[in-house]
Amino acid sequence: MEKISDQESQQQLNSDQETQINSQLDNQDAQSVDSDLPYVTDRSQIKSDLKPVCPQKKSYKVQLKHGETYFYCTCGLSKTQPFCDGSHVQMPGYKPLKFTYEGEDKIKGLCGCKYNKIEKGPFCDGQHKKLDW
Ligand code: FES
Numbered sequence: 001m002e003k004i005s006d007q008e009s010q011q012q013l014n015s016d017q018e019t020q021i022n023s024q025l026d027n028q029d030a031q032s033v034d035s036d037l038p039y040v041t042d043r044s045q046i047k048s049d050l051k052p053v054c055p056q057k058k059s060y061k062v063q064l065k066h067g068e069t070y071f072y073c074t075c076g077l078s079k080t081q082p083f084c085d086g087s088h089v090q091m092p093g094y095k096p097l098k099f100t101y102e103g104e105d106k107i108k109g110l111c112g113c114k115y116n117k118i119e120k121g122p123f124c125d126g127q128h129k130k131l132d133w
Contacts, residue, residue: 037095038095038096039071039084039095039096039097039098040074040095040096040097040098041097041098041099042097042118042121043074043097043118043121044118045095046074046093046094046095047093048091048092048093048094049092049093050091050092050093050094052074052075052076052091052094052114052115053075053076053077053091053114054076054112054113054114054115054128054131055076055078055081055112055113055114056081056112056113056128057112057113057128057129057131058112058113058128059109059110059111059112059124059128060081060082060109060110060111060112061107061108061109062082062107062108062110063105063106063107064101064103064105064106064107064108065101065105066101066102066103066104066105067100067101067102068100068101069098069099069100069101070083070098070099070100070101070122071083071084071096071097071098072084072096072097072098072099072110072121072122073085073087073088073096073114074088074094074095074096074097074114075087075088075090075091075094075114076114077090077091081112082110082111082112082122083096084096097121097122099121099122108123109123109124110122110123110124111123111124111125111127111128112124112128113127113128113131115127115128115131
Protein backbone atom coordinates (compact mmCIF):
# COMPACT_ATOMS: atom_id res chain seq x y z
CA MET A 1 0.00 0.00 0.00
CA GLU A 2 2.73 2.42 0.95
CA LYS A 3 4.71 1.36 -2.14
CA ILE A 4 1.84 2.42 -4.39
CA SER A 5 1.64 5.67 -2.53
CA ASP A 6 5.36 6.28 -3.17
CA GLN A 7 4.83 5.52 -6.85
CA GLU A 8 1.90 7.89 -7.01
CA SER A 9 3.93 10.48 -5.20
CA GLN A 10 6.83 10.04 -7.66
CA GLN A 11 4.45 10.25 -10.62
CA GLN A 12 3.02 13.46 -9.22
CA LEU A 13 6.55 14.85 -8.74
CA ASN A 14 7.47 13.90 -12.32
CA SER A 15 4.33 15.53 -13.58
CA ASP A 16 5.10 18.70 -11.62
CA GLN A 17 8.68 18.76 -12.94
CA GLU A 18 7.46 18.21 -16.48
CA THR A 19 5.04 21.09 -16.13
CA GLN A 20 7.79 23.30 -14.71
CA ILE A 21 10.24 22.38 -17.50
CA ASN A 22 7.61 22.94 -20.19
CA SER A 23 6.88 26.32 -18.69
CA GLN A 24 10.59 27.21 -18.76
CA LEU A 25 10.85 26.06 -22.38
CA ASP A 26 7.80 28.14 -23.29
CA ASN A 27 9.46 31.17 -21.68
CA GLN A 28 12.71 30.49 -23.54
CA ASP A 29 10.79 30.21 -26.82
CA ALA A 30 9.08 33.54 -26.15
CA GLN A 31 12.44 35.18 -25.39
CA SER A 32 14.16 33.72 -28.43
CA VAL A 33 11.30 34.84 -30.66
CA ASP A 34 11.75 38.38 -29.31
CA SER A 35 15.52 38.37 -29.84
CA ASP A 36 15.00 37.00 -33.36
CA LEU A 37 12.96 40.02 -34.37
CA PRO A 38 14.65 42.22 -36.99
CA TYR A 39 14.15 45.28 -34.81
CA VAL A 40 14.15 46.38 -31.17
CA THR A 41 11.44 48.28 -29.34
CA ASP A 42 13.85 49.69 -26.74
CA ARG A 43 17.45 50.67 -27.39
CA SER A 44 18.51 48.85 -24.21
CA GLN A 45 17.82 45.63 -26.18
CA ILE A 46 20.78 46.37 -28.47
CA LYS A 47 23.68 44.17 -27.43
CA SER A 48 26.88 45.10 -29.19
CA ASP A 49 30.50 45.74 -28.30
CA LEU A 50 30.60 48.40 -31.02
CA LYS A 51 29.73 52.03 -30.48
CA PRO A 52 27.30 53.56 -32.95
CA VAL A 53 28.64 55.66 -35.80
CA CYS A 54 27.76 59.35 -35.44
CA PRO A 55 26.29 60.57 -38.75
CA GLN A 56 25.96 64.17 -37.58
CA LYS A 57 26.19 66.18 -34.37
CA LYS A 58 22.72 67.64 -34.63
CA SER A 59 19.21 66.32 -34.88
CA TYR A 60 17.37 65.30 -38.02
CA LYS A 61 14.21 67.34 -38.45
CA VAL A 62 11.57 65.05 -39.85
CA GLN A 63 7.82 65.21 -40.32
CA LEU A 64 6.23 62.53 -38.17
CA LYS A 65 2.64 61.47 -38.56
CA HIS A 66 0.39 60.38 -35.73
CA GLY A 67 -0.05 56.60 -35.65
CA GLU A 68 2.73 55.93 -38.18
CA THR A 69 5.35 53.32 -37.38
CA TYR A 70 8.99 54.10 -38.10
CA PHE A 71 12.29 52.24 -37.97
CA TYR A 72 14.93 54.54 -36.56
CA CYS A 73 18.57 53.76 -37.38
CA THR A 74 20.48 53.03 -34.18
CA CYS A 75 23.82 52.09 -35.72
CA GLY A 76 24.46 55.32 -37.62
CA LEU A 77 25.41 53.67 -40.93
CA SER A 78 22.15 54.16 -42.79
CA LYS A 79 22.24 56.30 -45.93
CA THR A 80 18.61 57.24 -45.32
CA GLN A 81 19.08 58.87 -41.91
CA PRO A 82 17.50 58.97 -39.48
CA PHE A 83 15.79 55.81 -40.65
CA CYS A 84 17.16 52.32 -41.18
CA ASP A 85 18.22 51.12 -44.63
CA GLY A 86 19.56 47.73 -43.54
CA SER A 87 23.21 48.82 -43.30
CA HIS A 88 23.33 47.62 -39.67
CA VAL A 89 24.27 44.17 -40.98
CA GLN A 90 27.80 45.60 -40.86
CA MET A 91 27.40 46.33 -37.13
CA PRO A 92 26.84 43.06 -35.24
CA GLY A 93 24.19 43.44 -32.55
CA TYR A 94 22.52 46.49 -34.02
CA LYS A 95 18.91 46.59 -35.15
CA PRO A 96 16.58 49.48 -35.95
CA LEU A 97 14.36 50.89 -33.23
CA LYS A 98 10.72 50.39 -34.15
CA PHE A 99 8.45 53.07 -32.79
CA THR A 100 4.95 54.31 -33.42
CA TYR A 101 4.59 58.07 -33.18
CA GLU A 102 1.75 58.96 -30.82
CA GLY A 103 1.96 62.74 -30.95
CA GLU A 104 0.20 65.11 -33.32
CA ASP A 105 1.55 65.44 -36.86
CA LYS A 106 4.65 67.57 -36.45
CA ILE A 107 8.25 68.13 -37.45
CA LYS A 108 10.33 66.52 -34.71
CA GLY A 109 14.05 66.28 -34.01
CA LEU A 110 15.33 62.74 -34.13
CA CYS A 111 18.76 62.05 -32.69
CA GLY A 112 21.47 62.48 -35.29
CA CYS A 113 24.50 61.61 -33.15
CA LYS A 114 23.09 58.26 -31.90
CA TYR A 115 24.28 59.04 -28.38
CA ASN A 116 21.07 60.34 -26.81
CA LYS A 117 19.88 58.81 -23.58
CA ILE A 118 18.28 55.41 -24.10
CA GLU A 119 14.99 56.42 -22.49
CA LYS A 120 14.61 59.13 -25.14
CA GLY A 121 14.17 56.50 -27.83
CA PRO A 122 14.76 58.11 -31.21
CA PHE A 123 14.34 61.72 -30.06
CA CYS A 124 17.11 64.30 -29.72
CA ASP A 125 17.91 65.26 -26.14
CA GLY A 126 20.81 67.60 -26.87
CA GLN A 127 23.43 64.99 -26.10
CA HIS A 128 25.31 65.90 -29.32
CA LYS A 129 26.36 69.17 -27.66
CA LYS A 130 28.23 67.20 -25.01
CA LEU A 131 30.26 65.08 -27.41
CA ASP A 132 33.89 66.20 -27.19
CA TRP A 133 35.21 64.62 -30.37
S1 FES B 1 19.94 50.39 -37.61
FE1 FES B 1 21.33 51.59 -38.77
S2 FES B 1 20.96 50.95 -40.81
FE2 FES B 1 19.56 49.76 -39.63
